[in-house]
Amino acid sequence: MPAKLPRISGKQAVRVLEKLGFTVARQRGSHIVMKRPPTGCVVPNHDELKIGTLSGVLKQAIVTDEEFVSAYNDL
Numbered sequence: 001m002p003a004k005l006p007r008i009s010g011k012q013a014v015r016v017l018e019k020l021g022f023t024v025a026r027q028r029g030s031h032i033v034m035k036r037p038p039t040g041c042v043v044p045n046h047d048e049l050k051i052g053t054l055s056g057v058l059k060q061a062i063v064t065d066e067e068f069v070s071a072y073n074d075l
Contacts, residue, residue, distance in 0.1 A: 010045040
């Protein structure tokens with residue numbers, strides 16, 4: 001059964017992705033571009049990310065839901 005993604009803010013998502021090895025490359029407005037070779041992703045810096053938005057970010061980053069939730073729980 002896939003892990004249920006939490007309702008979190010963009011700032012919290014950035015912290016979890018940093019724990020997974022991503023670094024902030026740049027920010028323009030409310031969008032934070034993160035890199036981890038060979039991939040990257042764009043995280044909207046909103047108060048609360050919708051589950052579909054977070055899922056799309058994880059697809060860009062090539063990170064599984066389980067991996068993300070595990071890192072989130074370890075914070």
